[in-house]
Amino acid sequence: MLAKLKAILRYDSDTLAQQQSQQQITLGKAVIDNQHKSVHVDNGELEIPEKEFELLWVFAQHKNQTLNREQLFSALVGREFDGLDRTVDVRISRLRKRLEASKKCGIKIRTVWGKGYMLVSR
Structure with missing residues (x-):
């Protein structure tokens, strides 16, 4: 069972690496630009630190999909x-605060109890 779990996580990591070739993703009113590490909303830029941006980018690549803590x-x-390790939880908390502060962006991180987290557009 442990080997199967490792294989699944390795597959998810490989899938993530392949999807990182995409440079921009639009969610709600937000345009997430991986090349410039920026988020643009209504001709303005949402300030997001690099580590939180990395988390947002992973979520954006898997929008409307539940990602568990291990995958993240x-x-x-x-x-x-x-x-x-609480690294993921702290980054999610900080990113949520930034996204909620900018209600214009139209995206939020939803907790799927017992399974993980999901990025959804409003």
Whole structure:
């Protein structure tokens, strides 16, 4: 079972690497630009620090899909999740605050209880 889980996580990491070739994703009223590490909303730019932007980019590539903490941790930190590290949770909390502060962007991170998190457009 552990080998199967590792294979799934490895597949997800490979899929994430392939999808990173895409440079812009539009969600709601927001245009997320991976090349310039920026988010534009109604001709203005939403200030998002680099680490939170990386999280947003992973979510944007998987919009409307539930991503669990292990998948996010692997994509962001590049190593296996040990169950104790709160890096993903802290980044999600900070990113949520920024997205909620800018109600114009039309996107939010929803918690899917018992499964993970999902980026949705309003």
